[in-house]
Amino acid sequence: LTPGKYCHRTAGIGVCRLHTSSSSASSKEHYKVLVLGGGTGGIAMSARMKRKLGAENVAIVETSEMHYYQPIWTLVGAGVKSVAASGRPTASVIPPGVKWVKSNVREIDPDTHTVRTDNGMEISYQYLIVALGLQLHYEKIKGLPEIDDWEEFKIGSNYSVQTVEKTWSALQNFKEGNAIFSFPNTPVKCAGAPQKIMYLTDAYLRKTGKRATANVMYNTSLPVLFGIKKYADALWEIVKNRDIQVNLRHNLVEVRANKQEAVFENLDNPGETEVFEYEMLHVTPPMGPSPVIKGSSLADEGGWLDVNKETLQHNKYPNVFGIGDCTNLPTAKTAAAVAAQSSILDRTISKVLKNEKPDTKYDGYTSCPLVTSYSKVILAEFDYSGQPLETFPIDQSKERWTMYQMKADVMPHLYWHGLLKGFWGGPGPIRKILHLGMK
Numbered sequence: 356l357t358p359g360k361y362c363h364r365t366a367g368i369g370v371c372r373l374h375t376s377s378s379s380a381s382s383k384e385h386y387k388v389l390v391l392g393g394g395t396g397g398i399a400m401s402a403r404m405k406r407k408l409g410a411e412n413v414a415i416v417e418t419s420e421m422h423y424y425q426p427i428w429t430l431v432g433a434g435v436k437s438v439a440a441s442g443r444p445t446a447s448v449i450p451p452g453v454k455w456v457k458s459n460v461r462e463i464d465p466d467t468h469t470v471r472t473d474n475g476m477e478i479s480y481q482y483l484i485v486a487l488g489l490q491l492h493y494e495k496i497k498g499l500p501e502i503d504d505w506e507e508f509k510i511g512s513n514y515s516v517q518t519v520e521k522t523w524s525a526l527q528n529f530k531e532g533n534a535i536f537s538f539p540n541t542p543v544k545c546a547g548a549p550q551k552i553m554y555l556t557d558a559y560l561r562k563t564g565k566r567a568t569a570n571v572m573y574n575t576s577l578p579v580l581f582g583i584k585k586y587a588d589a590l591w592e593i594v595k596n597r598d599i600q601v602n603l604r605h606n607l608v609e610v611r612a613n614k615q616e617a618v619f620e621n622l623d624n625p626g627e628t629e630v631f632e633y634e635m636l637h638v639t640p641p642m643g644p645s646p647v648i649k650g651s652s653l654a655d656e657g658g659w660l661d662v663n664k665e666t667l668q669h670n671k672y673p674n675v676f677g678i679g680d681c682t683n684l685p686t687a688k689t690a691a692a693v694a695a696q697s698s699i700l701d702r703t704i705s706k707v708l709k710n711e712k713p714d715t716k717y718d719g720y721t722s723c724p725l726v727t728s729y730s731k732v733i734l735a736e737f738d739y740s741g742q743p744l745e746t747f748p749i750d751q752s753k754e755r756w757t758m759y760q761m762k763a764d765v766m767p768h769l770y771w772h773g774l775l776k777g778f779w780g781g782p783g784p785i786r787k788i789l790h791l792g793m794k
Contacts (some may be wrong), residue, residue: 382476485678660681
């Protein structure tokens with residue numbers, strides 16, 4: 356066990372914190388609450404558990420040195436924000452005093468209440484919070500892993516820190532031809548992101564006088580433009596007005612970079628493919644569950660963490676809980692969903708600690724700020740039923756400048772200073788006030 360002093364600079368001010376971190380081989384430790392994953396859900400729940408039980412009773416397993424606010428990557432890919440501004444050292448977001456196990460999770464054994472990590476540690480727990488996120492599978496697209504220089508072949512993806520700036524590069528270097536945006540045939544995180552960058556590309560090409568020689572194209576595996584009808588209707592109006600071509604049930608299966616060709620399978624007629632030439636290609640990779648969960652008894656048949664959709668408690672192991680993208684909750688995988696889930700899970704765990712029955716129910720609230728230009732956003736908010744669950748007493752299916760400002764400047768502050776510190780549990784209370792208690 357080695358106490359480490361981690362220092363970083365924020366706005367020119369040096370910040371140092373004391374964390375105890377482990378990298379020793381084959382040691383055993385025990386914690387009242389063990390959190391797996393240092394993404395949004397993991398950090399938020401660590402902060403909440405520290406307040407509830409004391410820092411010395413909480414540990415978090417995470418290997419990454421940096422923590423990123425991923426929702427802003429849409430604007431990084433469009434040249435509005437920098438990738439550097441989207442990240443902070445993991446040491447600065449883990450609550451002070453909480454034990455940081457800097458490693459990957461190798462194995463979860465819920466029957467013996469133990470977790471093994473890649474660095475040889477065996478950690479036992481009384482309660483386990485699983486927040487391992489999902490896996491990106493760029494390698495499942497034929498030809499993509501062989502491409503060394505995405506920039507050279509005008510390919511980008513707003514879904515990873517390594518590729519988000521390549522989107523901006525492809526956009527700036529666009530001359531004429533097809534700008535193609537894909538959506539895979541798997542569950543994804545932030546299902547609006549693949550089309551947000553398309554609208555921003557359209558706006559950028561208009562601004563730079565290149566739109567007349569461009570064909571902007573959205574090839575999606577889905578049978579719809581967006582899953583919630585109210586917002587889909589508004590988006591169909593936008594794509595028609597801006598002359599954007601939408602091809603439904605088209606799944607990207609191969610990239611032939613040397614020819615600048617993208618191959619899509621027609622999902623309505625499996626085996627049939629169509630080849631598109633591109634001048635710019637934005638790839639949304641196939642995604643899937645964490646292999647650690649998939650290989651354990653915690654998984655459902657699809658490999659996702661099997662939790663109760665109302666309480667977030669595991670369906671088989673009552674001392675295991677889940678949050679965020681790794682779960683099988685039937686709602687969109689977003690940071691907004693994690694915020695709402697964090698307050699529900701906090702309440703669930705409080706009840707379980709007292710041997711009482713969880714009483715607060717998660718309604719599936721999630722949100723997707725659909726960026727439709729460099730100054731407008733449609734703020735989609737909805738629940739398990741697929742019905743709009745809007746915070747503001749206005750029609751949020753309309754493009755609004757105010758919602759763009761919220762997406763670009765307010766939400767990042769709320770993320771770093773509210774959600775990650777365990778103080779922001781979603782807009783539920785605000786919604787109640789603004790709708791006079793009727794929603």
